[in-house]
Amino acid sequence: MKRIAWLTLVAMMLLVSAASAAYVGISAPKTVYVGAPLEVTGTSIAGEGAQPSLKPGFSTDVVLYTIKPAKNEVARKEIVVQPNGKFSATFDTSGLKAGDYTIEIIDPNPPNTFGSSSETLRFVTLVDRSENVKVTSPTSQNFDGTLDLQGTVSGIGSAGVQIEVEHNSATVYGPKYIRTDANGAFSESVPIPDGGTYEVTFSDTKGYIDTVTFVVAGTPGPTPTPAMISASATATRSAPAYFEVDTKSGAVMIATSAGIDWVLEYVDEDNNFQKVNDKGMLEAETAEFAAHGGTVYVKVYPMRYTDSGTVQVSASNADSVRVSQTAPAVFGDATPTPAQTAPVPAVLALLALLAVVLARRG
Secondary structure: OHHHHHHHHHHHHHHHHHHHOEOOEEEOOOEEEOOOEEEEEEEOOOOOOOOOOOOOOOEEEEEEEEOOOOOEEEEEEEEEOOOOOEEEEEEEOOOOOOEEEEEEEOOOOOOOOEOOOOEOEEEEEEEOOHHHEEEOOOOEEEOOOEEEEEEEEOOOOOOOEEEEEEEOOEEEEEEEEEOOOOOOEEEEEEEOOOOEEEEEEEEEOOEEEEEEEEEEEOOOOOOOOOOEEEEEEEEEOOOOEEEEEEEOEEEEEEEEOOOOOEEEEEEOOOOOEEEEOOOOOOOOOEEEEEEEOOEEEEEEEEOOOOOEEEEEEEEEOEEEEEEOOOHHHHOOOOOOOOOOOOOOOHHHHHHHHHHHHHHHHO
């Protein structure tokens, strides 16, 4: 009788233990290409409407094993259960051999933590596609502003291949599909900012293929200073200097000479008026704008009424700079005209004649 009671108690304890064991299930893709991340996700929710059976913050390890020729641990990641009952881990497959692997979640207190209905193991096959990419352009290049990519991808024909270029952990090009011919050959010149190491990732509609490292030697040269052309004229506050600038298409810069606190005004091709007076006498006034190849009119005069002098106006990306006779009208100013000699009044002429006569008599 005592034996039956003891067996009943043990059975009840096992039932209670089984009932209190948590559910856990993990998921992983069946196939992953070597070099691509292996994403493992999991949940402690047994079914729709159920509550998480593991408390938030519960942690354990997920382990990646090889199967052949023997079971060996390859990598281990810690997972932490979130309030929604879910968790995840990512394994880097770069450098791993193709073949069969398993992903297993570790029961920290076997067999009491995870119940018998839990799914704690998944099989994964790693496929190496790196041999599909043959790069024929040099992996060591000198900097000239572009990274030359040439080669072939077997098995894709003219379907195109996607490339993504990274430099200093930042993407500088792509992801973008580039053309391949019937033999899978590709050729692309990728603009790059400077020398250094570049990682080029190749993929297609099936997924990741391979990543190739390129080393670019050298750095960008100094940016050339735009050629400036100029013209000069005297200017006062009451008699400004006027110029015409025949621009080229693109960015144009106009600058005065220094030495006097100049005020620079200009009217662009769209008849927009601008005034610049940001500097003092020690620095030139400058204006930068986009042009379309038309004429820009310029007016320069001293900030102070007591100043006067010769101002030189220079312009970049321009065909000519010249002193203008028509610019005053553009600014709504009166066109200066040479001073005319006023006629001598008749009374003064008569007095002058009388003085001559009296001098002769004397």
